[in-house]
Amino acid sequence: MDNLIYKSTRGQGEAVSASQAIIRGIAEDGGLFVPNYIPKIDFNAKDFSKFDYKELAYIVMSKFFTDFTEEELKNCIDKAYDDKFDTNEIVPVKKIGNDFFLELHHGPTLAFKDVALSILPHLLKTAVKKQGINKEILILTATSGDTGKAALEGFNNIDGIKIIVFYPEVGVSIVQQLQMTTHNGNNTFVVAIKGNFDDAQKAVKEIFTDEKMRSQLNEKGFMFSSANSINIGRLIPQVVYYFSAYLNLYKKGEIAEGEKINVVVPTGNFGDILAGYFAKSMGLPIDKLICASNKNKVLTDFINTGRYDRNRDFYVTNSPSMDILVSSNLERLLYFVSGENPEKVKSLMESLSTKGEYSIDEDMKNKLQDFYAGYASEEETCYVITDLYRDYKEAIDTHTAVAYSVYKKYEEDTKDATKTVILSTASPFKFPKSVMSSIDKKYDGVNEFELIKELSKIGNYPIPAGIKDIDTRPQIHNTVCDKKDIKNVVLNFLKIK
């Protein structure tokens, strides 16, 4: 095979190296960077089971980040997967009843986004150095909750990089808000925006495309970059834990060499499940990729009918990190199932932006056979939390519960007995209100910080360090700004003008 390089899903612009793709985040034509082929791994469970998480991470990532030297990549991996995670397995698998939960929430902010955001800053810093760029990088991120704190942790005190996180004044949970406003780092800044997530996201996008602002910052030695989930520096690190989960089941004697497994992924922006698709394409024995949505079930409808339609009501649910109607990473899947046809992707994306919908042809639809899709209502999400606690005294968070509920329906519909791994994307401590009310109605109306202590007691789990005493930490960030003032807030933070 030729050297692996990155191209835009929409076909315009030059092909770039991995480090350039990481720095740019998004292609010039508005498309997403995709590798020109998905590399294969000569996988067999017996030989691979001797590798620990970091060794596995190197094997997978080195296939994609081809212009990083072995030393550079290993250095990034060492810095990312250390004692920030409360287990050296990094992503352990827990068996509850007959089901397997891949726990991706053992990082500093208690959500799976830590797995990618703890390495992205190191990849970015290395990439900037490789490309001989001598500007300071400014990361601007709008968050609906989980990305913000994970990015603050990941980029904390990394020299050469500054980060500003914007979160909506309304919409984030109390725990999520405090995680951000009590964050202490010398290169980090947190701002609440008056409005909802869409307002925050839109305001940030406007800065990115403001030419005047860009050149003003450029003159002062700054350059923009992005930490959101369309960056391949976030996508590829997620491929690793699918391999890790498979090997975990193999080592426990749950599956035989070469036996296929299913995975169930609670999905929002389609990044996590796309990483699973990459793992499968690389040669990991995965059968079905089960895409689980909440009440915002645009992906369930798409996978089942071939028609994507965002013209519908938006719901705020008890799994807020999946409340999304435009799943950006789906564009990469469209690219692959169209037979790597950028013209087709471009016209579908144009239709999405002008009409809010598009339909794929039969050929493309047939290639979605790897996927199964379903959704869970808020009530169904609560029911499975209730059931698991009643039967096994285990608490799961609401996002994981969406996946679990969809899996139970899948099992019933298909009678498929393939061993299945459910991705557990957040700790129940992050959403104490919804989790505890599902476990027992008597917790309705109880203060969130009391609920955290109570959850620790009834589940016999220690309170994770990331949120311990969060209600008594000093508030560091209390800037609230209007959408129209956001540019001044950025300039002030950088001490420009």
Ligand SMILES: *Cc1c(COP(=O)(O)O)cnc(C)c1O
């Ligand atoms: C972001 C998030 C998701 C959705 O992941 P995508 O990669 O956007 O599909 C699911 N669960 C939790 C807890 C999250 O924070």
